[in-house]
Amino acid sequence: MGGHTLPFGYVATPKRAGGSGKIMVDLREKAVLLTTIDWLLHEHLSTLSIANRLNTDRSQFPPKYGQKRYRSTVYRIFTNPACHGKLTYSGQSYEVEPLIDHATFQRIQEALHANQRRTQGHPKHDYLLRGFLKCKHCEKSLSGLYNRKQ
């Protein structure tokens, strides 16, 4: 959730730089996010294959800071979306347009986990799944840190 790095798909528009002071959707990143979600959920690609595919097609998927995308980059993209329209950036809370909904977030977590099981094989450790599936935002809502209407 929090931190100094914006979730993939968003761009900060600081007032001092002439912006609105809001966090806006980066349409190009949003398109990349939705494409990679499709690769994960419908083509069942692993995070490594997704990273490789992004790196192979640099004209269609230009890296933000010119870096190579790794499995961890893809993993970070998938586990930190603002699926409830809230995010924390540099100590401040922002309302943002969600790029995906909570149900999609859950499907992504399940696919990532299935992925991990396929490549590393821990068929017995089902308890890992439960911990892994939680949306941090919902978890906070449940523990009463947030007072959400729904």
Ligand SMILES: [Zn+2]
């Ligand atoms: Zn949630």
